[in-house]
Amino acid sequence: MTLGRSLPKVDAVDKVTGDAVYAGDLHPEGMLYAKVVFTDQVHARITHLDTSAAEAVDGVHLVLTAADVPVNEYGLTKFDQPVLIGPHGTGRSRVAHDVSRWDADHLAVVVAETSEIADAAAEAIVAEWQPLPLACDLDAALGDGAPLVHPEDGTNSNVYHHLVARKGDVAAAFAAAAHVIEATYELPHQEHAFLQTEAGLAYVDEQGRVTVETAAQWVHEDQAQVAHALDVDPGDVRIRYRAIGGAFGGKEDMSVQIVLALAATELWKRGIERPVRCVWSREESIVGHHKRHRVRVHTRWAASADGRILGVEADAWLDAGAYNYTSNKVLGNLHLTVAGPYEIDNARIDSRAVYTTSVPGGAFRGFGGPQGTFVAECQINKLAEACGLDPVEVRRRNVFREGSIGITGTEMPPGVSIPEVVDACAAEAGWDQPRPAPVPISVFASLSPSSDRVRRGRGFACTYKNVGFSFGFPERSEATVVLHGPTGGVDDDAPESAELFLSGADVGQGAHTAFVQLASEATGLPVERIATTFSDTATSGDSGSASASRLSWMTGNALLGAVEEAEKAWRDGDRPATGVFRFVPPPTEPLDPEGRPSVPNFAYGYVAEAVDLSVDVETGHIVVHEVVCAVDVGRVINPSLAVGQAEGGVVQAHGYVLCEHLRTAEGRILNPRLSGYLIPGIGDVPERVRAVLLEIPDPRGPWGVRGMAEMPFMPYAPAVIAAVHDATGVWFDTFPLTPDRVRAGLRAAGVDR
Amino acid sequence: GVTTRASAGDTIRATVNGTVVEAPWTPSSLLDWLRDQAGLTGTKEGCAEGECGSCTIHLDGAAALSCLVPAGRAHEATITTIEGLRGERPLHPLQQSFIDTAAVQCGYCIPGFLMAGAALQAERPSPGAADVDLALSGNLCRCTGYYSIAAALGIRSEP
Numbered sequence: 008m009t010l011g012r013s014l015p016k017v018d019a020v021d022k023v024t025g026d027a028v029y030a031g032d033l034h035p036e037g038m039l040y041a042k043v044v045f046t047d048q049v050h051a052r053i054t055h056l057d058t059s060a061a062e063a064v065d066g067v068h069l070v071l072t073a074a075d076v077p078v079n080e081y082g083l084t085k086f087d088q089p090v091l092i093g094p095h096g097t098g099r100s101r102v103a104h105d106v107s108r109w110d111a112d113h114l115a116v117v118v119a120e121t122s123e124i125a126d127a128a129a130e131a132i133v134a135e136w137q138p139l140p141l142a143c144d145l146d147a148a149l150g151d152g153a154p155l156v157h158p159e160d161g162t163n164s165n166v167y168h169h170l171v172a173r174k175g176d177v178a179a180a181f182a183a184a185a186h187v188i189e190a191t192y193e194l195p196h197q198e199h200a201f202l203q204t205e206a207g208l209a210y211v212d213e214q215g216r217v218t219v220e221t222a223a224q225w226v227h228e229d230q231a232q233v234a235h236a237l238d239v240d241p242g243d244v245r246i247r248y249r250a251i252g253g254a255f256g257g258k259e260d261m262s263v264q265i266v267l268a269l270a271a272t273e274l275w276k277r278g279i280e281r282p283v284r285c286v287w288s289r290e291e292s293i294v295g296h297h298k299r300h301r302v303r304v305h306t307r308w309a310a311s312a313d314g315r316i317l318g319v320e321a322d323a324w325l326d327a328g329a330y331n332y333t334s335n336k337v338l339g340n341l342h343l344t345v346a347g348p349y350e351i352d353n354a355r356i357d358s359r360a361v362y363t364t365s366v367p368g369g370a371f372r373g374f375g376g377p378q379g380t381f382v383a384e385c386q387i388n389k390l391a392e393a394c395g396l397d398p399v400e401v402r403r404r405n406v407f408r409e410g411s412i413g414i415t416g417t418e419m420p421p422g423v424s425i426p427e428v429v430d431a432c433a434a435e436a437g438w439d440q441p442r443p444a445p446v447p448i449s450v451f452a453s454l455s456p457s458s459d460r461v462r463r464g465r466g467f468a469c470t471y472k473n474v475g476f477s478f479g480f481p482e483r484s485e486a487t488v489v490l491h492g493p494t495g496g497v498d499d500d501a502p503e504s505a506e507l508f509l510s511g512a513d514v515g516q517g518a519h520t521a522f523v524q525l526a527s528e529a530t531g532l533p534v535e536r537i538a539t540t541f542s543d544t545a546t547s548g549d550s551g552s553a554s555a556s557r558l559s560w561m562t563g564n565a566l567l568g569a570v571e572e573a574e575k576a577w578r579d580g581d582r583p584a585t586g587v588f589r590f591v592p593p594p595t596e597p598l599d600p601e602g603r604p605s606v607p608n609f610a611y612g613y614v615a616e617a618v619d620l621s622v623d624v625e626t627g628h629i630v631v632h633e634v635v636c637a638v639d640v641g642r643v644i645n646p647s648l649a650v651g652q653a654e655g656g657v658v659q660a661h662g663y664v665l666c667e668h669l670r671t672a673e674g675r676i677l678n679p680r681l682s683g684y685l686i687p688g689i690g691d692v693p694e695r696v697r698a699v700l701l702e703i704p705d706p707r708g709p710w711g712v713r714g715m716a717e718m719p720f721m722p723y724a725p726a727v728i729a730a731v732h733d734a735t736g737v738w739f740d741t742f743p744l745t746p747d748r749v750r751a752g753l754r755a756a757g758v759d760r
Numbered sequence: 761g762v763t764t765r766a767s768a769g770d771t772i773r774a775t776v777n778g779t780v781v782e783a784p785w786t787p788s789s790l791l792d793w794l795r796d797q798a799g800l801t802g803t804k805e806g807c808a809e810g811e812c813g814s815c816t817i818h819l820d821g822a823a824a825l826s827c828l829v830p831a832g833r834a835h836e837a838t839i840t841t842i843e844g845l846r847g848e849r850p851l852h853p854l855q856q857s858f859i860d861t862a863a864v865q866c867g868y869c870i871p872g873f874l875m876a877g878a879a880l881q882a883e884r885p886s887p888g889a890a891d892v893d894l895a896l897s898g899n900l901c902r903c904t905g906y907y908s909i910a911a912a913l914g915i916r917s918e919p
Contacts, residue, residue: 022867025802025842032801202868252868515866647862658905681811
């Protein structure tokens with residue numbers, strides 16, 4: 008049938024011809040330009056704001072400040088961020104609106120005839136600031152007498168979210184241990200670097216709804232946040248997504264949505280019925296959205312002589328930056344993965360989110376899972392070395408199995424496939440074969456290829472990742488399917504075509520193509536007979552976010568229900584026959600504050616990777632020859648798209664562990680451009696990525712489907728670390744492994760040529 | 761070297777995708793002129809500093825980063841953008857290859873890759889892996905990992 012076929016993406020033709028419309032391409036008649044003015048203050052109280060000179064600039068229509076925001080607060084999971092910072096407000100926000108906590112906090116929105124005029128007017132805004140003390144990293148924010156970033160929380164600490172796991176008798180486990188593996192890991196920021204920067208166009212539509220056409224990850228959440236800040240009914244706000252040029256979690260939170268909606272509303276109130284557009288520059292984008300979190304983890308693992316993990320202790324600190332964004336949720340995934348996909352009877356894990364006066368951390372492919380996985384997989388690889396066991400064998404002795412009790416003390420959801428995934432990865436990588444011989448590599452054009460300074464190594468890592476929203480969040484997904492018969496047909500005709508109304512965002516991963524294939528499978532209609540309307544709050548119910556590897560899983564289940572409803576209506580004689588269905592998965596629970604058992608998730612995906620690389624011990628350069636990525640997708644919807652997620656995820660992680668280095672000082676990003684923040688180019692990537700798609704059904708997934716988009720990212724960094732160790736004998740507990748760091752680490756460990 | 765051929769107050773007259781376009785000179789990049797004056801938004805801005813290649817066009821037959829070229833350089837020039845790549849055909853063969861190898865995810869970088877790739881093919885109809893790496897070294901993609909893009913140009917990594 009339709010599942011399992013590599014159909015072209017539904018938007019592929021438009022994207023190769025240039026016809027695809029991204030929000031920044033919109034240019035309706037009479038359009039005005041909005042400039043979002045950043046405070047440029049890391050931590051300071053505003054004492055004076057004068058926009059009169061800006062307003063007087065010829066061609067300026069509007070300068071909006073904090074006093075213009077009805078409810079001056081927003082946030083995806085906590086209202087801790089003002090929409091605009093200013094000395095005056097409406098008095099209706101919980102968070103103080105007169106304090107900038109981040110240099111990309113928004114000070115004003117200028118609306119003008121041209122972008123040049125808007126820029127010039129922004130320069131004419133006068134603000135006076137009273138500096139506040141900084142706490143730009145974990146050490147500063149956790150120290151005695153550290154300034155509080157959010158005193159409105161009413162606590163005396165910047166630690167604002169704390170998760171615990173308590174299992175068994177940890178002291179006894181360590182007392183019985185033959186091996187104790189202890190380390191502190193420091194993980195860096197990562198920038199999303201989606202190619203399309205933040206953009207949107209706003210206007211009041213013919214029905215009086217303030218409308219924002221933009222690119223993000225969840226139309227209904229955008230709608231809710233805009234409505235909250237503007238203090239209007241959500242039905243008076245319409246969000247519609249145009250083509251989305253990448254997101255990866257970086258477009259999950261608000262960027263231009265609220266300020267554009269506010270600007271369009273204010274223009275309309277003043278009788279200026281003109282659309283207004285805002286497009287961020289690359290520098291505005293990198294400075295102005297959250298990052299993958301910096302994390303510090305101190306951990307100790309106890310193990311028996313034969314490599315069985317007896318106990319885990321871990322203390323994790325997540326640098327949340329100036330605002331929560333999704334940090335409290337990211338922390339949960341870090342917490343669940345920091346002890347790995349392993350059966351552990353005795354555990355004490357404390358994970359904390361910490362406010363700092365630095366760039367906020369937030370959602371990014373894997374959502375805390377990559378950081379937790381890095382720690383767990385480095386630990387188990389070190390354990391393998393300590394026990395004299397093969398890294399794959401030590402995993403076979405510890406991984407979850409069907410019915411295993413997870414780290415939160417409850418049974419894993421059905422469909423645990425990590426043993427099979429580990430075995431498949433090892434088999435495909437030829438793990439039982441001798442390690443390949445070093446090959447000559449040339450890291451500089453000026454150096455001739457040589458193998459005498461090259462050492463080759465292999466590394467292995469695996470992990471698990473939840474599918475869908477966790478920890479008691481009310482997960483759901485709505486779908487509408489309309490079945491049509493032939494024109495002029497008779498009552499007993501079968502449906503001839505279908506229309507889908509879904510809001511799930513296609514951020515590039517191919518969600519809309521997958522939706523069509525799932526709908527085709529559910530209706531039995533060919534994909535050509537399925538018409539679609541996507542990503543518009545005016546036409547679809549809430550399908551939830553394009554995140555947590557959840558869209559295919561959740562939407563597939565919702566489509567199954569909607570098709571069943573529509574077919575029932577069809578049998579009852581409706582023409583056309585409409586089915587509306589709201590799918591609700593098995594419930595989850597918040598983690599217990601004392602660490603008592605809880606069910607955090609309803610489904611997981613599983614992945615393992617093997618990496619083969621060479622290290623030039625003279626220069627510190629690393630060349631990755633081959634990556635085998637074995638990922639259990641449950642059931643392949645579209646092989647090409649699934650392989651694309653595996654390859655793309657691996658290469659994003661390749662940048663994370665080897666070359667991407669976001670530098671910050673005193674709370675500011677020092678390299679907010681693609682010329683200074685280096686993501687992999689075509690010449691930098693692994694020579695080969697072999698994606699192995701396993702199809703071990705998820706009993707709760709539609710047709711067995713599991714989520715898979717985040718998983719390939721997650722084990723790559725620790726697999727590279729393990730391969731570098733295999734090659735050189737040196738463990739690196741931090742990254743990126745830029746050549747200078749590798750060389751310094753090797754020399755410090757006494758590794759010369 | 762790049763020379764500016766028109767200045768303030770002039771009208772830029774260029775042949776874009778086979779059609780003569782006349783529009784005012786602007787003190788901007790050729791990228792902005794194409795998008796804002798010529799109304800051709802298929803060419804994308806990703807960085808505005810020549811790092812990402814999303815703005816790649818053909819300028820007098822050669823691949824060029826339109827964000828680094830002053831608008832005035834377009835005067836009397838022949839330009840092809842992504843909208844004109846296919847000419848009179850339904851699709852340029854490389855456009856079809858990008859679809860066939862699933863090289864398109866978010867698509868934002870794709871116009872730049874297609875223009876750079878088509879320029880390479882015009883020079884070398886059967887490029888080797890090193891040719892492709894060099895020709896596309898100025899184009900960034902954050903979605904695919906580049907393997908499907910290289911495959912569209914005939915390069916497949918063998919296990």
